[in-house]
Amino acid sequence: MSKIIVAGGKKLEGEIRIPGAKNTVLPILAATLISGKKSVIHDCPLISDVKLTLEILRQLGCEVAIEGNSITVDSSGFDCTILTEEWMHKMRSSIILTGAILSRCGRVRTSYPGGCELGLRPIDLHIKAFKDMGVRVEEQFGYIDCIMEHPKPCDIHLGFPSVGATENIMLAAVGIKGTTRIINAAKEPEIEDLQVFLNAIGAKVRGAGTSVIEIQGVGSFRDAEHTVIPDRIVAATYMAAAAITASTVEVANVNTEHISSIIAALREMGVKICRTRRNSLVVSGNARLQPLNILRTTPYPGFPTDAQSVFTTLLSVADGTSILIESIFDQRFKHIDELIKMGADITVDGRTAVIKGVERLYGAKVNAPDLRSGAALVIAGLRADGLTTVDEISHIERGYEDIVRDLSSLGAEIKRID
Ligand code: EPZ
Secondary structure, eight states: OOEEEEETTOOOEEEEEOOBOHHHHHHHHHHHHHHSSEEEEESOOOOHHHHHHHHHHHHTTOEEEEETTEEEEEGGGOOGGGOOHHHHHHHOOOHHHHHHHHHHHSEEEEEOOOOOTTSOOOOHHHHHHHHHTTEEEEEETTEEEEEEOSOOOOEEEOSSOOHHHHHHHHHHHTTSSSEEEEETOOOOHHHHHHHHHHHHTTOEEEOBTBSEEEEEOOSOOOOEEEEOOBOHHHHHHHHHHHHHTTOEEEEESOOTTTTHHHHHHHHHTTOEEEEOSTTEEEEEOOSSOOOOSEEEEOSTTSBOGGGHHHHHHHHTTSSSEEEEEEOSOSSOOHHHHHHHHTTOEEEEETTEEEEEOOSOOBOOEEEOOSHHHHHHHHHHHHHSBSEEEEEOTTTGGGTOSOHHHHHHHTTOEEEEEO
16 A cells, blocks of 8 residues: 655745646546537546546547547547446446437446445435436446436525535536526536536537536537646645745745635635736745634635645644534545644544644654545644654545655655555
């Protein structure tokens, strides 16, 4: 099992470029299935979740080529008949592909996302929306068969602005003649980027970024080229690295609007952040970060749940007590037990963490319980006295192309042990 070893106390310096966003690339790769044409997507992070999705696209008969961080998908060879019982056993739960395959083939088998580190990952909002759109949904033996029997354009009211459900509805609606509207849609930047890509392949989508998205079904598509927006969570991670080591680092290729809540929270903690060139920020941390009275995760444009664990790390060494409320997922505090092993003083009650800042953290052997928690523990290791070993780093590789390469390039003393 590979691990990362970090030596704490080193100052960072220099510049880091932020890669394209994982949570944009995944739905866009799903969308390439719809057109039956060639799509070229630039600035894709070559992370394990992307590689896994590309493998599935190949298995579906698509031609996939990777050149640097540009991915070309030609889905003309996607043969719907391949979706045999046996095959769909294998694909199982790439729920984000469901809407796109429904659009292209009119039927798909999926299953409930497996046990996930973030607690229950229901898909009831996806299923309810599909039924509203005229999809027959049959659940049997743990599988969910979806057949687009009587496609009908309609208004879909989401009970919660779910990112995945919003994306799945957009993807399924592209193939339904007429106008489908999503009311109470998620407004994350990744949704807007998906709209840009869908319109590039010939769809007619508008309203992404607001709570009402309108999709006009179309029957023909075209080749497209698209550059993915920067990853706002990777940006938050590396800005936190500068903050916690009291270093000055330039972060390039950021969309400051997408990270406005991150910038506001860091500034409130006493971190200096200023714009240099377009899409670049200089971040200067300080030895004693200020606590935050209350930090609550909410849907965009609020503070992102994916940055919650890294901010728990920052607040664990702040000069006072902070309250952190995780309102999106029900099990997203698994990094806290590990931070306590490093000397943090945090108590959890349900979805609320009371974080009493401490002067020092101590290097320890810790486990990465999930993607963002793993990153938070690496950032904690940059500050801790001595060596921190982070185990089970395959979680981290789902969302960071090479966190060791990136932090080393800023002067961190960090290495990967296979
Ligand atoms: C997306 O997950 C992201 N993943 C997550 O990032 C991110 O944390 C999340 O959005 C929120 O921003 C990708 O884009 C691949 P949701 P998703 O549907 O779509 C409940 C990371 O670290 N819900 O907005 O699964 C759900 O249980 C990952 O990069 C239902 O109840 O998020 C959760 O409590 C982690 N029923 C809340 O909504 C449903 O049918 C938010 O889920 C769907 C969701």
